[in-house]
Structure formats: structure tokens, C-alpha cells
Amino acid sequence: MPAVSVEHLSKSYGENLAVRDVSFEVQKGEVFALLGPNGAGKTTCVEILEGFRKRSSGQVETLGVDPADLSTQRWLRSRIGVVLQELAIEPYYSVRQVLTRNAGYYPNPRPVDEVIELTGLAEKADDRVKRLSGGQQRRLDVGLGIIGNPELMFLDEPTTGLDPSGRRETWELIKRLSAEGTTVLLTTHYMDEVEALADRVAVLFGQEIVASGTPASIGGRDVGAVTIRFRLPEGVSADDLPVPATTADDGQAEIRTEEEVRVLHELTGWALAGGHPLSGLSVLRVSLEDVYLGLTKESSAEAAADWSARP
Amino acid sequence: MTTAAADTPIKGSFRGLSDLGLVARQVGYEQLSFWLNPIGAALTIGFSVVFIIIFLSTSRHSTVNFLAHINLGQYYLPAFASYGVMAACFNIMSINLVNRREMGLLKRLRLSPVPEWVVLAAIFVNAMIIAAIQIVLVLLVGWLGYGVTGPHEAGLFVLVVLVGMFSFTAVGVGVSTLVPNADSAAPILSLVFFILIALSGLYFPVKAGSGLATFTDIFPIRHLILASVDTFNNVPGTSPWNDILVMLVWGAAGVWVSLRRWDWSPKRG
Numbered sequence A: 001m002p003a004v005s006v007e008h009l010s011k012s013y014g015e016n017l018a019v020r021d022v023s024f025e026v027q028k029g030e031v032f033a034l035l036g037p038n039g040a041g042k043t044t045c046v047e048i049l050e051g052f053r054k055r056s057s058g059q060v061e062t063l064g065v066d067p068a069d070l071s072t073q074r075w076l077r078s079r080i081g082v083v084l085q086e087l088a089i090e091p092y093y094s095v096r097q098v099l100t101r102n103a104g105y106y107p108n109p110r111p112v113d114e115v116i117e118l119t120g121l122a123e124k125a126d127d128r129v130k131r132l133s134g135g136q137q138r139r140l141d142v143g144l145g146i147i148g149n150p151e152l153m154f155l156d157e158p159t160t161g162l163d164p165s166g167r168r169e170t171w172e173l174i175k176r177l178s179a180e181g182t183t184v185l186l187t188t189h190y191m192d193e194v195e196a197l198a199d200r201v202a203v204l205f206g207q208e209i210v211a212s213g214t215p216a217s218i219g220g221r222d223v224g225a226v227t228i229r230f231r232l233p234e235g236v237s238a239d240d241l242p243v244p245a246t247t248a249d250d251g252q253a254e255i256r257t258e259e260e261v262r263v264l265h266e267l268t269g270w271a272l273a274g275g276h277p278l279s280g281l282s283v284l285r286v287s288l289e290d291v292y293l294g295l296t297k298e299s300s301a302e303a304a305a306d307w308s309a310r311p
Numbered sequence B: 001m002t003t004a005a006a007d008t009p010i011k012g013s014f015r016g017l018s019d020l021g022l023v024a025r026q027v028g029y030e031q032l033s034f035w036l037n038p039i040g041a042a043l044t045i046g047f048s049v050v051f052i053i054i055f056l057s058t059s060r061h062s063t064v065n066f067l068a069h070i071n072l073g074q075y076y077l078p079a080f081a082s083y084g085v086m087a088a089c090f091n092i093m094s095i096n097l098v099n100r101r102e103m104g105l106l107k108r109l110r111l112s113p114v115p116e117w118v119v120l121a122a123i124f125v126n127a128m129i130i131a132a133i134q135i136v137l138v139l140l141v142g143w144l145g146y147g148v149t150g151p152h153e154a155g156l157f158v159l160v161v162l163v164g165m166f167s168f169t170a171v172g173v174g175v176s177t178l179v180p181n182a183d184s185a186a187p188i189l190s191l192v193f194f195i196l197i198a199l200s201g202l203y204f205p206v207k208a209g210s211g212l213a214t215f216t217d218i219f220p221i222r223h224l225i226l227a228s229v230d231t232f233n234n235v236p237g238t239s240p241w242n243d244i245l246v247m248l249v250w251g252a253a254g255v256w257v258s259l260r261r262w263d264w265s266p267k268r269g
Helices: A042-050 A070-077 A095-103 A112-118 A134-146 A164-179 A191-197 A260-274 A288-308 B017-035 B038-057 B072-103 B105-110 B116-146 B154-176 B182-199 B211-216 B220-233 B241-261
Strands: A004-013 A016-026 A031-035 A057-062 A080-083 A152-156 A183-188 A200-205 A208-213 A226-231 A252-257 A282-285
Touching (some): A004 A042, A016 A057, A031 A191, A112 A134, A134 A152, A164 A183, A183 A191, A252 A260, B038 B072, B038 B116, B072 B105, B072 B220, B154 B220, B211 B220
Parallel strands (some): A031 A183, A031 A200
Antiparallel strands (some): A004 A016, A004 A057, A200 A208, A226 A282
């Protein structure tokens, strides 16, 4: 049984469609990312899965139960952890007080000291929340998400607003939770976050999923064209090369190909035979960001075409 | 991770006595939060105490002719006791509720296993405790410092206070759902509140049948003040039951609005 199962989920607010025909599954122990721009419907999806919002149509199961079913909602909430997109912590409590209070809500919480240690807030344990930096408050927020010892964590843009070191620390925490077997569903608009954390990713754009897969293969990333670049040897032009190449703005030769093994073989054979150095030789596969931008551009164009084709 | 034994979903959201313990625990944290902001707490509690001292000091020899000639101090003491109820259960509670909603604190609580009713019950009980502290302090000042006596109908006085707590909390929760954002919560709610308590007779008794009384009779504030004064002094020819009824109607209206408009999410209006 998957930890999360979503089939043909749609949600409207009046006439505004927030999510359209979304389907995906999250397996137990997996880190699954919903990637998309602001307003794509990521938070709406997550809030439906948490049981915070009701869906308009479709089938949804979180840990085997319908999150909208009031009779099992308390049970479900004792087994999930939530980190909201925006910080929400009472300012006057100390770190320890707010964690102790929330630990009391759960049947099987983590020890408060363990969470303080995990979040790197040991030195701030008795400080009031309002005295913490933004990054420290964010870590405490994550601490509140894990205090109930959840089987499934929802992290809604957990590193937004954090400095680079704060982001890395949060990533390490998420990796540690994942290694312990916690299933993680996170939303983000950071590509590097997806690459660092996610086992699988779905791109949500225009209220629907436009692609899904592993970060390494999404959008045909693993089988698509690569770009081979190097500095042209002295006295050699792009036309002299054994394979078709262009000259980039910085003067480097650039070859785009889907047959990188054959092209590299021909190129390096030619260089060795003629004694040509291929300085700065690199093979670049298309980045996740390129794939994401391509997918969202395609979807925008399709949506515009659909709109203009309306009677 | 949760244990395998907990794999079967447990239906139902009421856990009996343990939930009552959860209410008590949550009230403890509500109180802790209140006292951890000592300036806010001092202003809340101190306002009614400072004002009752000022009003009792300047009214020792005056009487209210249209209320069986009772001493003005006998009027102010229960009136300011009722102010404690109104301030704690309506003004402070509703502003606090809007702020918490807009900060996302209510949403976070909603996503925890704590039942909604536990959260709301704790907020209500916390408001009752703050109101009770103000009432006790005001009464102590009046009894010990100024020789005011009462309540002469203690049971009815307590009933009036309890109905007032229910009514003003319900109205406060209802009104909080109408306030669109945290920035406007304190100005809107405090302005309306302080104008209405002034017009309703907190600072000066308002004669029944006057235009001002007719206007303020619409709202529950004057009814709580009058019912408190009546039961505190056992004023001849008066009865608190009509006032209690009006407060209950307002309380029911507050519950109705709350049920229809309550939202755990920030409105960000």
C-alpha cells in the first residue's frame, strides 16, 4: 500500500480551478517532490492530503485512509507531521516549551531533547521563539513537524527564506528522516532541492501535473541530447572538425548530439591523430532547470493554443 | 516511526477523560502564554483595577437616583466587574484569535491531533480565568478599599457573570471571523468596544428609557452591566432575567455566525 495515493484529484474555489485531474502515488519510505511555480496548486494538493481542505472530485488516500473522513482524521493527524509554508510559532514560549506542548498532542512523540538536538537548537533551547533568527525559527518549525514521530511528513516549501547554510542543515535533517524510514512529501520551487532530496518528482504547472519521474530522468533528461564543449585548437576552425559543430559566443566549439559515445570517439580519435589538444573538454547533460523551463513553456503554449481555439 | 500495533485506523475523535486532561493542559499553556507577556498581562488586568480606583475615589458621596438611590460606588463596582468579563471574553480574546489565525497558529493546531473542540474550550476557559482574576481584584479593591458591599444576590450574580462569559465569548469568536486581517483587529475591535462600553453606562449610569439607553439596549453590554448591578445590590423593582435573555440571544447569534464563518486558515484580507 502506498503512503499516499491520488487519482484524478480536482479542487475548485468557486469558479477558480486550483488543481485539475492530478494523479500520483508516494511509496512508503520515499521522498517525493511536487515541483512548480507559485500558484501551481502544490499547497492545495498537500492540504487536501493532510485533510485540511476538501477536494472537489477524485480519490485520495493518505496512509490508507481518506483524509476527508472525519472519523479517522484524529488518527491520521497523529501519524503525520506538517511543516507549513509560513512560520507559525507562538513568540513568547521558549523552544523547549513549545516543543513540549506539541509533544503532548501525540500518542508516541519523539523525546523533546532529541528534537532539540536534531534541529541544532541545543544552545537556544531556553530562549524565547521571538529571540531566534529566521533560520532558527524555521528549524524549530521543522522540529514541530517531527515532534510527533510521524510516519509521513508534509513539507511545504521548507527552505524558503533560509540562507544557504540553513538550507543545507534542513536538507540533512530531511535526509536523516528519510534514512529512518519516514515518507516525505515536499513541495518546492528549487531545482537543487529536488536533485538533493527527491527520489521522485512531479512537475505541477497550470494546476495539473505535466511530467513526473526521477530527478535524473524526468522529461527525458537521461536520454536527451548532450552538449560537448571545448576550446578550438590554434589554427583550427569549427569546419575542420570531424563532426558538425558550431562556435559559441565565448569562442568555444559546441556540439549538440544524442550520440555522445560515437561523437566523442570520432572527436578524440581525430585529436589524438593530429596532436590537437581539446582544452576544457566537457560533456553537459541538460539540467533539471532546463527540463523544468521547457516543460512549463510547453504547457503555457498548449494552454494558450487551447484558449485561442475556443469557439 | 509509529509501531505496527497502531496500523489500524482508530475511528472517532473523543477519547473521554484523557481529552478533558488535554483541555486542562492546553489551558495551562494558554495561561503560560498570557503571563509570558507581562506588559500585556499587566495592562489587561491593571486597566480595570486602575479605573475602579479612580471611579470609586471620585464618587464616594454620589447616588444614582433612578436606581433606588444606591451609592455610585455600589454601581461602579459590579459595572467594572462586568467590564472584566467583556474585556477578557470579547475584546482581548477576539483580537488574540484574529492574530493567531493570521499568524497561522490556528492552522498548525488544526493539523495536529488535538480536536478542535479542545482548542476552542481552552481558549474559552482561559478567557474565563482572566475575567475571573479581574473580577476578584476589582471586588477586593471595592470591598477593602472603599467599603462597598455585595453581591447581595450572590448566586444570581455568579449566574449573570457566567452567562456574560458565554455571551461575550461567543460574540467575540463570531466577530473575529468578520475581521479580515491582524492589522485591523485591534483598532476595529477596540474602537467599537470602548465606544459601546462608554455609551452603555460603564463610566456613568444611563437612565432607562432615554435615547441613549434605547440605542444601547440593542447590544449585550448594557444588559450585562445592568444585570450585574441589579444582582449585586438587589435593587428593588428590578430583575436580571430580561438582561440574561438578551445576552443569551446575543450568545446564540455569536455561535451561529461562528459556525458559519469560522476558518482555521489565515484570511490575509
